[in-house]
Amino acid sequence: MDIVVCIKQVPDPDYFSQIVLDPVTKAIRREGIPLIMNPVDRNAIEAALQLQERFSGKVTVLTMGPPQSREALEEGLAMGAEEAVLLCDRAFAGADAFATAYTLAAAIKEFCPFNLVLCGSETVDSGTKMVGPMLAEFLDIPYATNVRAMNFVTEGICLAETAIENGCMKVELGLPALITVNKAINEPRIPTVLGIMQVASKKLLMYGANGLGVPPEKLGLAGSPTRVASLFDFKQKRRLETLRGDPQHVASKAVAKLREWHAV
Amino acid sequence: MVRPDMSRHKEIWVYAEQTAGHLARVGLELLGKASELSDKLGAGLACVLVGYRGEKLASELLSYGVEKVYFVDDPKLEHYQNQAYAGVVADLVEEHRPEIFLFGATEMGEDLAPCIAAKVGTGLTAHCVDLRIEDCDGALILHQTVPGWGGGKRVDIICPRKRPQMATVKPGVFTVPRHKRNAGGKILRVTPQLHEKHFRARTVEVQKGQACERPVEEAEVVVAAGWGVNSLGSLDLVRELSDLLRGAVAGTRPLLDKGLITQDRMIGQSGKVVGPNLFISLGASGAMHFSTGFERAKFVLAVDQNPQAPIFQVADVGIIGDLREVLPCLIEEFRKLKKAM
Numbered sequence: 261m262d263i264v265v266c267i268k269q270v271p272d273p274d275y276f277s278q279i280v281l282d283p284v285t286k287a288i289r290r291e292g293i294p295l296i297m298n299p300v301d302r303n304a305i306e307a308a309l310q311l312q313e314r315f316s317g318k319v320t321v322l323t324m325g326p327p328q329s330r331e332a333l334e335e336g337l338a339m340g341a342e343e344a345v346l347l348c349d350r351a352f353a354g355a356d357a358f359a360t361a362y363t364l365a366a367a368i369k370e371f372c373p374f375n376l377v378l379c380g381s382e383t384v385d386s387g388t389k390m391v392g393p394m395l396a397e398f399l400d401i402p403y404a405t406n407v408r409a410m411n412f413v414t415e416g417i418c419l420a421e422t423a424i425e426n427g428c429m430k431v432e433l434g435l436p437a438l439i440t441v442n443k444a445i446n447e448p449r450i451p452t453v454l455g456i457m458q459v460a461s462k463k464l465l466m467y468g469a470n471g472l473g474v475p476p477e478k479l480g481l482a483g484s485p486t487r488v489a490s491l492f493d494f495k496q497k498r499r500l501e502t503l504r505g506d507p508q509h510v511a512s513k514a515v516a517k518l519r520e521w522h523a524v
Numbered sequence: 525m526v527r528p529d530m531s532r533h534k535e536i537w538v539y540a541e542q543t544a545g546h547l548a549r550v551g552l553e554l555l556g557k558a559s560e561l562s563d564k565l566g567a568g569l570a571c572v573l574v575g576y577r578g579e580k581l582a583s584e585l586l587s588y589g590v591e592k593v594y595f596v597d598d599p600k601l602e603h604y605q606n607q608a609y610a611g612v613v614a615d616l617v618e619e620h621r622p623e624i625f626l627f628g629a630t631e632m633g634e635d636l637a638p639c640i641a642a643k644v645g646t647g648l649t650a651h652c653v654d655l656r657i658e659d660c661d662g663a664l665i666l667h668q669t670v671p672g673w674g675g676g677k678r679v680d681i682i683c684p685r686k687r688p689q690m691a692t693v694k695p696g697v698f699t700v701p702r703h704k705r706n707a708g709g710k711i712l713r714v715t716p717q718l719h720e721k722h723f724r725a726r727t728v729e730v731q732k733g734q735a736c737e738r739p740v741e742e743a744e745v746v747v748a749a750g751w752g753v754n755s756l757g758s759l760d761l762v763r764e765l766s767d768l769l770r771g772a773v774a775g776t777r778p779l780l781d782k783g784l785i786t787q788d789r790m791i792g793q794s795g796k797v798v799g800p801n802l803f804i805s806l807g808a809s810g811a812m813h814f815s816t817g818f819e820r821a822k823f824v825l826a827v828d829q830n831p832q833a834p835i836f837q838v839a840d841v842g843i844i845g846d847l848r849e850v851l852p853c854l855i856e857e858f859r860k861l862k863k864a865m
Binding site for chain 1: 604606607610630631632634635636637638639641642643645646647648649650651667671672673675676677678679680681682683684685686724725726727728729730731732769781787788793794801802811812813815819822823824825831834836837838839840841842843844845846849850852853854856857858861
């Protein structure tokens, strides 16, 4: 079973509060914000490796992003993926979910023969959950999202359990298919020292827009139906009264305030 | 590809999600907002309902002032089937070319809407917290506001050239409008063109238990626990306070990861957004991706021992102190108040 795992490098959410707007250009300034592999993408890689251990085949990690995204790919290789593909080109910049999914689909068709595509269910930076289903549509394959358990009845049929509000849904997928997994599906392995040492001997291929066979107007900002119209800081408007001291006293004062505001 | 077509009467569509004969509340919430947008745009308001034997639901939608319900009715569509639903809805879009198409960001809505957008070749904006029509050089465009980078930023997204302009909105962001009598809309029954290809992913079972508790979005008081409640040893006191105020217990992502709360109780950008009358945060430091989840709360009371915690920047009244000492006193004070009322 050949599996492609789509991953993304994202800013560490613990540093989100340090992301500021440039007062003049109103653009995002994120210098100095550490980058990590999107957390649930590790679960997707783990799921791929477990399937590979059962059915054999090849696990490829794929991402689109700036040159430093190779760090996330190297982490995937250290976990045990066999090959990595980095889509890196200025022509890809500014892509929304639609253009991102379109570009990933073009690359998978071109470079990565597959039976299964796995993604994390969402990213911590934008969290739209849109790239997975869009990618499936562009690859013209069936899909299931937010999957917490995969049961391969045979190598070609997967019974996926997807989490929905107050329950779950069981979906039968014939491969080739795309599945987005959530954190409940497994516990991702930590790369071993040996795994990290093997990264250098594994293939990390880099492709630009030229190799994709896609017209430039389909890529990046040009290929994105949506645009950012404006960007602004947001602060909640609150009364900001703080109390400290004797617990009984502050509790009584807080409740009195809520009463005064007709909050209770 | 769908291009704006000015020669026809414009419509705004809302996807009316249903499961087992019940309309999802978020679809109704969207109708209120969509009706406001349709006034601004001079457009009609229509719903898309997909399922089997849904006449009753279609009539219910009309009672909210919807002018048209496109009702796709087929026994094969009784359960949600992502590719089949996406296929038939995309066909409807191609045929009628709505200006705007809104979806609830439920698990099914988030599964379905991107596939439809990809099929018809248009943009989609996820998890909007505000929607409004603005004039851009003579064209009336939908501005879709989303929280960015944990919620400290707001981003206005537009879809200038492609149609429909598609967006998802989480449950609880907008409010359900009132029923209108004699609304006089019509139900248009659609017979779908289904193919084998539509069922390559086949939903074989939907287990949907009745929620044992009220959805957290509907509670008037939400008591949310953060990592700091670990010092209490259990959530017992948190529950006691919540029960006393007839509220709902919720929590932060770390509590979900620890298994102390369920997914449907996690507050934040990647969880539930709530707008209760009173939101009480206990032992949460107030990371932005959490506080985004309760920005519509009328009042916020926060307790945390760290005076520097960002939670105090989003609280109406903040108590700096040890939860083990403060929480029992708070419960006592609320109890006294209840007795006095």
